[in-house]
Amino acid sequence: xxxxxxxxxxxxxxxxxxxxxxxxxxxxxxxxxxxxxxxxxxxxxxxxxxxxxxxxxxxxxxxxxxxxxxxxxxxxxxxxxxxxxxxxxxxxxxxxxxxxxxxxxxxxxxxxxxxxxxxxxxxxxxxxxxxxxxxxxxxxxxxxxxxxxxxxxxxxxxxxxxxxxxxxxxxxxxxxxxxxxxxxxxxxxxxxxxxxxxxxxxxxxxxxx
Ligand SMILES: C[S@@+](CC[C@H](N)C(=O)[O-])C[C@H]1O[C@@H](n2cnc3c(N)ncnc32)[C@H](O)[C@@H]1O
Numbered sequence: 001x002x003x004x005x006x007x008x009x010x011x012x013x014x015x016x017x018x019x020x021x022x023x024x025x026x027x028x029x030x031x032x033x034x035x036x037x038x039x040x041x042x043x044x045x046x047x048x049x050x051x052x053x054x055x056x057x058x059x060x061x062x063x064x065x066x067x068x069x070x071x072x073x074x075x076x077x078x079x080x081x082x083x084x085x086x087x088x089x090x091x092x093x094x095x096x097x098x099x100x101x102x103x104x105x106x107x108x109x110x111x112x113x114x115x116x117x118x119x120x121x122x123x124x125x126x127x128x129x130x131x132x133x134x135x136x137x138x139x140x141x142x143x144x145x146x147x148x149x150x151x152x153x154x155x156x157x158x159x160x161x162x163x164x165x166x167x168x169x170x171x172x173x174x175x176x177x178x179x180x181x182x183x184x185x186x187x188x189x190x191x192x193x194x195x196x197x198x199x200x201x202x203x204x205x206x207x208x209x
Pocket of ligand 1: 004005008023026045046047048049050051052066067068069072090091092093108109110111114115151
């Protein structure tokens with residue numbers, strides 16, 4: 001078991017109840033970005049405890065929700081029993097056996113900071129998309145990361161910081177372009193919508209050509 005999996009297995013017990021501005025702002029980002037779009041088959045990568053699965057399942061005819069952590073998935077499974085939602089435990093740095101058919105939407109919410117090599121994962125996402133399908137990415141803004149912010153939570157023995165990697169905006173753009181993905185929108189989300197502060201989230205929406 002790798003350290004990210006271990007960390008989320010431990011964080012799962014408190015993930016939904018901790019104060020977490022990034023988690024909550026991303027829920028808003030996803031809903032605002034995807035509300036105008038139509039999609040039937042959705043692949044949600046890093047679904048965690050199902051914060052976004054509950055919304056995606058109302059829009060889509062089917063949702064495949066994937067996560068590395070059994071404990072995070074356990075929380076999601078306890079909330080969602082709908083037959084059109086399939087949960088899969090998998091490491092997305094390995095082959096995507098869960099993506100045998102193609103999707104209209106692939107979404108990453110707060111996952112890619114835990115992935116060292118962006119390009120191979122975005123290639124798999126592009127391969128999993130139908131032509132015209134959408135790729136949604138929302139991550140802790142790189143500017144926040146430059147200032148030292150990382151996914152972290154409190155334990156009885158102190159603060160646990162989850163292994164994170166810095167991806168620059170150009171890294172996302174280059175990896176997407178190399179895989180035939182065209183940028184539709186780039187949005188920055190700020191705490192309390194205060195645009196004089198460092199943005200908390202970077203949200204990117206791409207479309208497969
Ligand atoms: C910060 S949580 C985000 C959960 C959810 N998307 C949300 O926005 O609340 C990151 C999630 O990514 C998952 N994750 C991290 N690395 C992964 C990998 N290599 N494969 C699959 N899931 C991974 C973790 O287990 C965790 O549930």
